[in-house]
Amino acid sequence: MALSLKKKEDEDEVKESEEEVIETSPLESIKDMYLKMIMKISPNPVKVMLPHGEVALKEDWDAGKGSQYTQIPEVDTEKVDVEEVTPVNEPFSYARIIYDKEASEYLYQVIEPELSEKEKDILELIKDTLRKTLSYDWEALSKVTKEEYLRNSVNAYLSSRNMKLDPISREKITYYIIRDFVGFGHVDALMNDDNVEDVSCDGVDVPLFIYHKKYESIKTDLRFEDEKVLNSFVIGLGQRCGKQISVSDPILDGTTVEGHRVQATYSREVTTRGSTFTIRRYKEKPFTPVDIIKFNTASPEMIAYLWLAVEHGESMIIAGGTASGKTATLNAIALFIPPGAKIVTMEDTREINLPHENWIPGTTRSGVGEKGADGKAAGEIDMYDLVRAALRQRPNYIIVGEVRGKETYTMFQAMATGHTTYSTMHADSVKSMVNRLENPPISTPRILLTALKNVLIQAQVRVGTTMVRRIKMLVEIVGFEAETNELITNTVYEWEQASDKFRFKGHSFLFDKIMTMKNMSHEEMQDEFQRRIDIINYMVREDITDFMELASIIVRYYKEPDIIVEEIREKMGIKRGGEMFA
Numbered sequence: 123m124a125l126s127l128k129k130k131e132d133e134d135e136v137k138e139s140e141e142e143v144i145e146t147s148p149l150e151s152i153k154d155m156y157l158k159m160i161m162k163i164s165p166n167p168v169k170v171m172l173p174h175g176e177v178a179l180k181e182d183w184d185a186g187k188g189s190q191y192t193q194i195p196e197v198d199t200e201k202v203d204v205e206e207v208t209p210v211n212e213p214f215s216y217a218r219i220i221y222d223k224e225a226s227e228y229l230y231q232v233i234e235p236e237l238s239e240k241e242k243d244i245l246e247l248i249k250d251t252l253r254k255t256l257s258y259d260w261e262a263l264s265k266v267t268k269e270e271y272l273r274n275s276v277n278a279y280l281s282s283r284n285m286k287l288d289p290i291s292r293e294k295i296t297y298y299i300i301r302d303f304v305g306f307g308h309v310d311a312l313m314n315d316d317n318v319e320d321v322s323c324d325g326v327d328v329p330l331f332i333y334h335k336k337y338e339s340i341k342t343d344l345r346f347e348d349e350k351v352l353n354s355f356v357i358g359l360g361q362r363c364g365k366q367i368s369v370s371d372p373i374l375d376g377t378t379v380e381g382h383r384v385q386a387t388y389s390r391e392v393t394t395r396g397s398t399f400t401i402r403r404y405k406e407k408p409f410t411p412v413d414i415i416k417f418n419t420a421s422p423e424m425i426a427y428l429w430l431a432v433e434h435g436e437s438m439i440i441a442g443g444t445a446s447g448k449t450a451t452l453n454a455i456a457l458f459i460p461p462g463a464k465i466v467t468m469e470d471t472r473e474i475n476l477p478h479e480n481w482i483p484g485t486t487r488s489g490v491g492e493k494g495a496d497g498k499a500a501g502e503i504d505m506y507d508l509v510r511a512a513l514r515q516r517p518n519y520i521i522v523g524e525v526r527g528k529e530t531y532t533m534f535q536a537m538a539t540g541h542t543t544y545s546t547m548h549a550d551s552v553k554s555m556v557n558r559l560e561n562p563p564i565s566t567p568r569i570l571l572t573a574l575k576n577v578l579i580q581a582q583v584r585v586g587t588t589m590v591r592r593i594k595m596l597v598e599i600v601g602f603e604a605e606t607n608e609l610i611t612n613t614v615y616e617w618e619q620a621s622d623k624f625r626f627k628g629h630s631f632l633f634d635k636i637m638t639m640k641n642m643s644h645e646e647m648q649d650e651f652q653r654r655i656d657i658i659n660y661m662v663r664e665d666i667t668d669f670m671e672l673a674s675i676i677v678r679y680y681k682e683p684d685i686i687v688e689e690i691r692e693k694m695g696i697k698r699g700g701e702m703f704a
């Protein structure tokens with residue numbers, strides 16, 4: 123389909139048509155461009171017919187079968203069911219999930235533009251040239267600038283060699299150039315799919331696996347067949363995290379500039395099937411309390427309860443296993459922090475995202491060279507340093523992404539001196555959490571533990587046939603009995619596996635505390651709690667999952683509680699205290 127045009131005219135026309143047809147689809151603009159070019163070369167107007175194939179194809183594209191760049195092939199066997207097709211980076215990449223009935227497994231297929239042999243050759247030539255010519259300050263450029271630079275480079279390469287390519291081929295080649303030089307190359311489509319939680323590669327010539335929101339851990343049709351390619355991919359991942367991975371330092375643990383968490387091993391040094399990696403995708407928009415309720419990770423009542431706890435400065439630890447959703451719950455609950463409060467967050471990798479203005483986000487950084495006598499490399503700033511620095515900033519709320527070392531002790535001292543702190547921790551019960559807190563390397567004295575008011579135990583559990591996340595228990599730390607050296611706890615909410623429901627266990631010391639503090643009667647407390655429940659239910663009903671929008675309702679509640687409650691109850695048809703109009 124190559125258009126036989128002189129390159130100069132071609133370029134001029136591209137510019138002109140870009141200005142004129144901003145609102146049209148890529149197909150329309152290409153057609154338009156094609157027409158104009160023909161008109162320009164030919165002194166007399168000519169009729170231009172589009173190739174029949176393209177017209178026919180357009181109908182297919184409209185039916186969701188891909189685009190003019192990428193055609194989604196038909197599944198022509200009875201053995202598989204197509205579960206869904208989703209655009210990932212439209213109009214170039216798509217994801218299709220199929221169910222293989224014989225193997226009883228799902229497969230995630232990545233569908234990208236197909237290249238002809240000629241296009242492949244050109245792509246390789248351009249890549250080679252770019253590898254040689256990209257300047258040292260390439261890494262410092264922004265993503266948008268990089269894409270623009272690459273786009274121009276492709277055009278310049280083709281013009282300088284007087285190569286004639288039709289616009290579709292040019293776009294396809296540019297897609298691959300951008301994918302490989304700015305994106306995540308081979309796994310770029312996976313990294314652009316919001317349904318993908320993580321991507322893992324277990325070695326050479328092994329299918330890549332992903333954790334999919336809906337289908338959980340599933341196989342993909344991607345693999346690194348060539349060991350060298352895989353090794354250089356892993357080195358590239360290291361560079362994205364500002365770290366080096368090599369034979370002498372074969373284990374990598376880092377975060378890319380975009381916030382994705384990377385774990386990798388190099389070559390066959392420590393993992394026998396070759397280099398491996400796991401990338402945990404960063405979630406741009408944090409989960410809100412509404413998401414947590416929609417997942418049934420907590421009930422609206424529990425969220426209302428946590429709201430009261432956060433507002434009244436009750437420190438909390440969210441404990442659970444790996445990937446049980448601790449950080450997501452922490453972030454959701456932190457949205458209840460009153461708007462003017464000063465917040466300092468500390469994390470190893472940037473995950474928490476808050477709408478508050480008075481917020482200082484901090485992250486640790488690794489140093490350079492050998493570790494010194496204190497176990498730290500030159501320039502290293504660890505969690506302990508950050509927690510100590512945070513205390514000098516006089517925050518009202520301190521959030522430590524995850525505690526595991528000596529910073530925990532400092533965090534407990536901060537709690538004991540009146541700061542509210544939130545953190546997550548690896549432990550699956552209150553008992554194992556206390557055990558970890560009291561023993562090295564944390565070694566917090568039991569008496570200090572009572573500064574902690576709430577413990578949430580979250581877990582990934584199986585309900586029916588699916589894996590879900592649930593807050594299994596919401597426990598209050600009530601006090602400490604000196605004679606027996608026992609911590610006294612009270613379970614406020616508990617999750618029942620059989621019914622998949624949450625039960626209020628009958629008593630909350632938080633309610634007692636608020637009633638004493640604010641001189642409220644039992645009924646008034648009940649009423650206040652119900653107001654929060656109504657607001658939460660309203661937000662769930664309206665599906666307010668945007669954290670800024672949700673935060674604005676919370677801010678309004680802090681400013682003018684009566685007005686907003688009345689408004690919401692009217693919209694919901696609620697009279698008072700949860701009673702519905704007949």
Ligand SMILES: Nc1ncnc2c1ncn2[C@@H]1O[C@H](COP(=O)(O)OP(=O)(O)OP(=O)(O)O)[C@@H](O)[C@H]1O
Pocket residue numbers: 319320405409414417419442443444445446447448449450451524546590591
């Ligand atoms: N309540 C939830 N329901 C469904 N999916 C969730 C929920 N919470 C978190 N997730 C998903 O689970 C993954 C892990 O979440 P998150 O990072 O919060 O877990 P974590 O317990 O903090 O993990 P880690 O142990 O690595 O710190 C994320 O990809 C997130 O999208």
Ligand SMILES: [Mg+2]
Pocket residue numbers: 448449450523524546
């Ligand atoms: Mg976490």
